[in-house]
Amino acid sequence: MLALAGCDIQQPQADKATAGSETAQRPRWSTQAAGQLRQAIGRRAAHGLDQMPFALAGEGDAELTRVALAYASALARGATDPAKLYDLYTVPRPAPDLKAGLADALRTGNVTAWLDSLAPRTDEYRRLSQAYLKLAAQPMSPPANVPAAGEMIRPGMSDPRMPIIAQQLVNLDYIDVRAAQGTRYTPAMVAAVKRMQADYGMKPDGVIGSEALAILNMSDLDRRRAIAVAMERMRWLERTPPPTRIDVNVAAARLTYWRDGRIADRRNVVVGEPDKQTPQLGSPIFRLVANPTWTVPRSVQNNEIAQKGPGYLEANDMEWKDGWIVQRSGPKNSLGLVKFDMQNDQAIYLHDTPAKALFGMVQRQRSHGCVRVEDALGFAAMLARDEGVEEEWNEAQASGEESFVKLPRRIPVRMLYQTVLFDQSGEPIVRNDPYGWDDRVGAALGFKAGRALRVRSGGGDIAP
Known part of the structure; x- marks a missing residue:
């Protein structure tokens, strides 16, 4: 159970959404409809679901229906169940009649359009999808592994870690490679770090400490997983x-x-x-x-x-x-x-x-x-x-x-x-995961690796 010392005790509540109408007729699949299902599943990276197989174990109507409903449910309500991932989750969730929707899609011969209609249609979801596909299309860069040991790096200082930091700032598009040279923490580098700090919700003071290093040490896989988790959380919502x-x-x-x-x-x-x-x-x-x-x-x-x-x-x-x-x-x-x-x-x-x-x-x-x-x-x-x-x-x-x-x-x-979250230009920015709640969602989505950005806080008072 989650500890809520100042706000009394909580009781878990089960997800009351139903799986769909039991009255829908047994679907009959055409070759065209089966092909549309396979093509849609083949494009599942657009939803951050490429780590999950949705594999067909056969060609019969029953197996095609099983996989179609599983994939449709992932798009419409999420591939994971937050009520099972967390002790408490009571935010209202979608409850579409997927069996009736599939029957109608097969009757009209347009499984593609039906599946495309199920995921969120917001600008935020679209931008997350684009960012995920961009990361998935490029070779995964390893984490920068900037050593955390050592004093904080302040503007004007020289530090042997600066070349690694500079390369990571280049990778993150905060600075041009021509301005990232040497071991000195230059004004151009300071300006880049301040922009990064502002994007990540930190105090933009230009000082490179543990919080800034946590951002710089994130790998492309870390960001890719975080974006997939963000899309999944959006799919949970009505x-x-x-x-x-x-x-x-x-x-x-x-x-x-x-x-x-x-x-x-x-x-x-x-x-x-x-x-x-x-x-x-x-x-x-x-x-x-x-x-x-x-x-x-x-x-x-x-x-x-x-x-x-x-x-x-x-x-x-x-x-x-x-x-x-x-x-x-x-x-x-x-x-x-x-x-x-x-x-x-x-x-x-x-x-x-x-x-x-x-x-x-x-x-x-x-x-x-x-x-x-x-x-x-x-x-x-x-x-x-x-x-x-x-x-x-x-x-x-x-x-x-x-x-x-x-x-x-x-x-x-x-x-x-x-x-x-999104910066002023609409680009997604992976921010702090203070409770570590992204880890269990990422694992449930099939990500075998990846770490969230954890910047711990504390020092609260006795108030609720």
Whole structure:
């Protein structure tokens, strides 16, 4: 089970999607349709599925149907089942009737068009596919293996590792080969490293330390696997998500607010530490809580507060109530001045925080599992205005006491995990995999090797 010390206990839930209609007639395959299936499977690298065989064991209708449905399911819902890969996964998934779809494709004689229609049709998926095919078409370069031992390399320094670093920057298209010469860390090299750091969500200071070296030591196979995993995660998602929703990318610690099909807001968040992971949930916000109190979970109470004594409780506006430690409303409250109540069994929710400095950090996996929102009061005001409860929210906030404002409609929230983002030119960039969750997906997709970019973070506080 995932440890969510500050956000209560979670219970795994099984994937409830069905495999399809049992009423479809037994398919009959023509030679043309069988050829279309083989050709489609032969092009499966466009979906990052070339490490999986989808092999035909015979020529009969039953075997062709079996393989067609297996490949169609991989395109439509993913080749892997996230509910089996993770203890908890409740994000809504597609549930197409593949048997009926195959029967219709065979009846019209166009298996190719049917299979092509199943995978995501977004620009992001298309760009991932193009990047994967480009990597698959070229010889796989080995990792650079820049030695991590030694001091950080600062602008103007000379270091024997610079030629290897320079070659890798050339390979990654951050610098021209003519500007990558010698052992000195030149201004041109510094500019290239800063661009790389910005792309990967690091502080662009030009200093080459352990995080920059982790990026430079990634091989083409590492990137290829990460892109295949990213496409697989997209296939897990329903093709027409709610037009008004909130998506939290836990891997990148970023929130995106969609309103009527358009991006209305983006902001940083703080999510669970690697040993207190924020799970992949689908769960709606149903109310806003102004000036929340916080009932400290038993695990935090016993493991992190019990030894601190009564002086700690007084200094942090905490008191005992009915055997629980409760933190009173106010600026010291660990939930800040607003909580976004969500409907789930894991006590996971979005909230404010008094620890504002965490939002400026590059690696923001520092909570006990809940999601802290940058400028949460501003975000709450935005939701209240959009949902027509602005007056009620303002009154609740001004009361200074814990108050609840029910939303007229629930806003779906999806806790996603995506380690491949896109730079300003639309090119995919492999980012940090803070929980190491790409490893199990990559292995399930048939990748025998490859490593994710792991930049560990920690140093969280007692808050959820």
